[in-house]
Amino acid sequence: xxxxxxxxxxxxxxxxxxxxxxxxxxxxxxxxxxxxxxxxxxxxxxxxxxxxxxxxxxxxxxxxxxxxxxxxxxxxxxxxxxxxxxxxxxxxxxxxxxxxxxxxxxxxxxxxxxxxxxxxxxxxxxxxxxxxxxxxxxxxxxxxxxxxxxxxxxxxxxxxxxxxxxxxxxxxxxxxxxxxxxxxxxxxxxxxxxxxxxxxxxxxxxxxxxxxxxxxxxxxxxxxxxxxxxxxxxxxxxxxxxxxxxxxxxxxxxxxxxxxxxxxxxxxxxxxxxxxxx
Amino acid sequence: xxxxxxxxxxxxxxxxxxxxxxxxxxxxxxxxxxxxxxxxxxxxxxxxxxxxxxxxxxxxxxxxxxxxxxxxxxxxxxxxxxxxxxxxxxxxxxxxxxxxxxxxxxxxxxxxxxxxxxxxxxxxxxxxxxxxxxxxxxxxxxxxxxxxxxxxxxxxxxxxxxxxxxxxxxxxxxxxxxxxxxxxxxxxxxxxxxxxxxxxxxxxxxxxxxxxxxxxxxxxxxxxxxxxxxxxxxxxxxxxxxxxxxxxxxxxxxxxxxxxxxxxxxxxxxxxxxxxxxxxxxxxxxx
Amino acid sequence: xxxxxxxxxxxxxxxxxxxxxxxxxxxxxxxxxxxxxxxxxxxxxxxxxxxxxxxxxxxxxxxxxxxxxxxxxxxxxxxxxxxxxxxxxxxxxxxxxxxxxxxxxxxxxxxxxxxxxxxxxxxxxxxxxxxxxxxxxxxxxxxxxxxxxxxxxxxxxxxxxxxxxxxxxxxxxxxxxxxxxxxxxxxxxxxxxxxxxxxxxxxxxxxxxxxxxxxxxxxxxxxxxxxxxxxxxxxxxxxxxxxxxxxxxxxxxxxxxxxxxxxxx
Numbered sequence: 105x106x107x108x109x110x111x112x113x114x115x116x117x118x119x120x121x122x123x124x125x126x127x128x129x130x131x132x133x134x135x136x137x138x139x140x141x142x143x144x145x146x147x148x149x150x151x152x153x154x155x156x157x158x159x160x161x162x163x164x165x166x167x168x169x170x171x172x173x174x175x176x177x178x179x180x181x182x183x184x185x186x187x188x189x190x191x192x193x194x195x196x197x198x199x200x201x202x203x204x205x206x207x208x209x210x211x212x213x214x215x216x217x218x219x220x221x222x223x224x225x226x227x228x229x230x231x232x233x234x235x236x237x238x239x240x241x242x243x244x245x246x247x248x249x250x251x252x253x254x255x256x257x258x259x260x261x262x263x264x265x266x267x268x269x270x271x272x273x274x275x276x277x278x279x280x281x282x283x284x285x286x287x288x289x290x291x292x293x294x295x296x297x298x299x300x301x302x303x304x305x306x307x308x309x310x311x312x313x314x315x316x317x318x319x320x321x322x323x324x325x326x327x328x329x330x331x332x333x334x335x336x337x338x339x340x341x342x343x344x345x346x347x348x349x350x351x352x353x354x355x356x357x358x359x360x361x362x363x364x365x366x367x368x369x370x371x372x373x374x375x376x377x378x379x380x381x382x
Numbered sequence: 383x384x385x386x387x388x389x390x391x392x393x394x395x396x397x398x399x400x401x402x403x404x405x406x407x408x409x410x411x412x413x414x415x416x417x418x419x420x421x422x423x424x425x426x427x428x429x430x431x432x433x434x435x436x437x438x439x440x441x442x443x444x445x446x447x448x449x450x451x452x453x454x455x456x457x458x459x460x461x462x463x464x465x466x467x468x469x470x471x472x473x474x475x476x477x478x479x480x481x482x483x484x485x486x487x488x489x490x491x492x493x494x495x496x497x498x499x500x501x502x503x504x505x506x507x508x509x510x511x512x513x514x515x516x517x518x519x520x521x522x523x524x525x526x527x528x529x530x531x532x533x534x535x536x537x538x539x540x541x542x543x544x545x546x547x548x549x550x551x552x553x554x555x556x557x558x559x560x561x562x563x564x565x566x567x568x569x570x571x572x573x574x575x576x577x578x579x580x581x582x583x584x585x586x587x588x589x590x591x592x593x594x595x596x597x598x599x600x601x602x603x604x605x606x607x608x609x610x611x612x613x614x615x616x617x618x619x620x621x622x623x624x625x626x627x628x629x630x631x632x633x634x635x636x637x638x639x640x641x642x643x644x645x646x647x648x649x650x651x652x653x654x655x656x657x658x659x660x661x662x663x664x665x666x667x668x669x
Numbered sequence: 670x671x672x673x674x675x676x677x678x679x680x681x682x683x684x685x686x687x688x689x690x691x692x693x694x695x696x697x698x699x700x701x702x703x704x705x706x707x708x709x710x711x712x713x714x715x716x717x718x719x720x721x722x723x724x725x726x727x728x729x730x731x732x733x734x735x736x737x738x739x740x741x742x743x744x745x746x747x748x749x750x751x752x753x754x755x756x757x758x759x760x761x762x763x764x765x766x767x768x769x770x771x772x773x774x775x776x777x778x779x780x781x782x783x784x785x786x787x788x789x790x791x792x793x794x795x796x797x798x799x800x801x802x803x804x805x806x807x808x809x810x811x812x813x814x815x816x817x818x819x820x821x822x823x824x825x826x827x828x829x830x831x832x833x834x835x836x837x838x839x840x841x842x843x844x845x846x847x848x849x850x851x852x853x854x855x856x857x858x859x860x861x862x863x864x865x866x867x868x869x870x871x872x873x874x875x876x877x878x879x880x881x882x883x884x885x886x887x888x889x890x891x892x893x894x895x896x897x898x899x900x901x902x903x904x905x906x907x908x909x910x911x912x913x914x915x916x917x918x919x920x921x922x923x924x925x926x927x928x929x930x931x932x933x934x
Binding site for chain 1: 801802803831832834835838839842883884887888890891892893894895896897898902903904905906907908
Binding site for chain 3: 433436438463466467470471473476478479480481491492494495496526540541544
């Protein structure tokens with residue numbers, strides 16, 4: 105199994121007189137994998153997303169998507185393979201209606217009209233928005249707009265979807281909608297997924313987590329492995345889940361927790377075992 | 383200042399096909415000096431409620447009393463301006479309201495509109511920038527050269543410089559990273575105590591409501607769904623679920639402990655370390 | 670006030686007129702505007718009025734909605750009529766009141782011109798009432814198509830129009846939000862001397878521009894990420910379709926034109 109995305113010693117800065125935003129970053133993403141990238145604001149995580157589909161090009165190092173090197177010539181090809189959903193629901197809605205917006209990407213890639221008609225239906229169905237075809241964007245909630253953004257990306261049939269803080273501006277209900285949508289999409293389609301987020305509930309569900317700090321890859325591992333490094337995470341300004349914090353305090357207070365817990369259930373099991381041994 | 387809503391209703395675009403009732407017979411009382419969290423989903427009427435607190439909207443029916451100010455459908459608008467000086471509102475994404483050439487001028491803009499004297503404005507600007515933890519050097523910079531988090535703080539400082547007695551906060555941490563969120567909320571909490579403010583926080587975060595507020599109002603479709611002290615309101619799982627809200631995580635966990643291990647530990651705002659000690663004592667059978 | 674004004678507003682529906690190809694509607698209206706000026710007899714005016722009224726009825730938009738919506742324009746029409754009535758001194762005096770004398774020539778000319786005016790406004794508002802702005806944009810793009818040969822940026826123009834349409838409501842909401850935020854900081858948009866009120870616009874406009882630029886930047890990024898690279902090699906989902914209905918419409922309109930030239934005096 106080859107890597108779907110590969111960063112080889114990538115460094116990037118916006119202008120020559122400015123500091124490096126990314127320094128010598130290397131990592132890979134497998135096909136069908138869900139990778140979460142976390143880091144506080146300014147750690148370089150959004151820059152990574154923009155490098156992956158050629159919205160930015162690195163000054164040093166190389167990036168490969170599906171075996172193709174990302175450069176000026178290949179970007180249009182790359183963008184068919186890598187879809188992106190951004191933070192602000194309003195500023196990525198191009199069409200005057202839902203239907204038009206879903207078609208926008210396909211139109212850009214020159215897909216035949218018959219295929220577009222089919223894919224508008226299927227991708228709206230995939231995000232549960234089939235009844236909203238003729239809706240105008242200002243009649244939709246933030247969460248609904250983001251679902252349309254996901255549908256628009258799905259319609260182009262990419263192999264990777266990047267959600268760049270796509271839930272940051274939504275209320276809890278909107279976030280839930282998006283998480284549910286993503287879960288369904290991941291289940292039904294062969295896709296890699298990269299979520300850039302502050303939301304710990306999203307991070308826990310990922311297969312693997314990449315922690316960025318000051319433009320460098322700081323830690324890489326499963327959510328369990330990453331959250332085990334809680335003190336260090338806190339030092340670089342990141343939050344950890346409630347159970348992680350509690351487990352740490354329990355350890356400090358003299359209990360031996362066998363396995364780093366990720367949810368209430370796991371921590372309760374640990375406590376139960378300890379309790380029955382007493 | 384005490385805030386009282388008496389049977390307040392608000393209707394948008396009345397007598398048109400777009401007529402929409404945002405608040406229905408809403409009544410509640412907020413004691414001077416309390417920290418109130420208003421919770422509800424988008425469309426529950428909380429942003430309409432908030433706009434009544436400084437007279438941006440007048441109730442269609444009923445009356446809003448804020449200190450000695452009375453706002454009703456018929457009332458005159460004469461003293462609305464002085465109400466706005468006393469009730470400062472930090473809107474969602476407040477950095478969108480910045481417009482001056484320098485941070486200093488922007489922070490001083492509110493006081494200037496309320497005819498505060500230059501010397502006093504200068505003093506307040508200094509105090510406000512300190513309160514939001516920004517270095518004084520930023521005062522001469524353009525607000526548009528700052529980072530997103532700094533812009534947010536400048537905008538907040540602009541409201542603080544009006545020296546309001548009531549502080550209304552509409553999701554003041556939206557879009558910030560976790561560290562930024564905590565810093566901003568801790569700052570408001572400290573200000574609330576230090577300046578003896580009456581604070582109204584509109585939020586989605588049950589955790590923040592539990593941690594900072596001493597009184598909770600939960601709205602549903604423009605009506606009051608629940609009201610009371612946090613430890614009474616935020617534990618009622620079924621009622622919260624009716625408005626698709628969750629019980630705060632720590633309380634959820636404690637009820638898990640009770641179910642699984644049969645011990646009940648009450649939550650009284652203890653921090654995680656203290657909670658851990660109580661759990662350890664329980665597990666070791668010390669009680 | 671603004672909500673009762675119907676010029677430029679779209680009323681959803683599925684009438685014959687709604688279903689016409691927007692290009693057909695634009696073409697017919699264009700020529701209608703021209704031929705209105707050829708009418709010069711009772712019969713010819715009658716014919717054009719019949720055509721316009723017939724079109725209006727077939728939109729199935731309630732008549733009182735149309736009449737109320739054109740209310741602000743009625744004033745102009747009546748004013749035009751009175752102007753001609755008072756100023757034109759041709760034909761015989763048919764009525765005199767105090768020192769005013771009214772001439773038949775003035776009456777006839779006043780009626781004719783205000784009828785013309787009314788017909789023009791009615792027919793053009795039928796276009797916007799039955800056609801979404803985006804359909805009009807599509808029609809313009811298609812009708813200006815030949816200009817691409819002389820490198821006129823037809824596609825870009827159409828895209829600009831459609832994005833503007835898309836963002837108008839968003840910017841309206843934003844304006845409201847910012848003006849509320851500034852009002853909370855003591856800005857008074859409503860009362861006070863004119864000079865002060867003009868000054869009060871600055872705290873509103875600067876943030877609006879800043880945000881519009883930011884939106885534009887992010888939108889451009891999002892469009893690029895979705896593979897936008899200009900009109901070249903692009904396909905379209907929205908399709909304009911000239912069908913049998915349009916042929917009937919053109920045929921009917923040609924009959925009207927022929928009728929007009931027969932009934933002219």
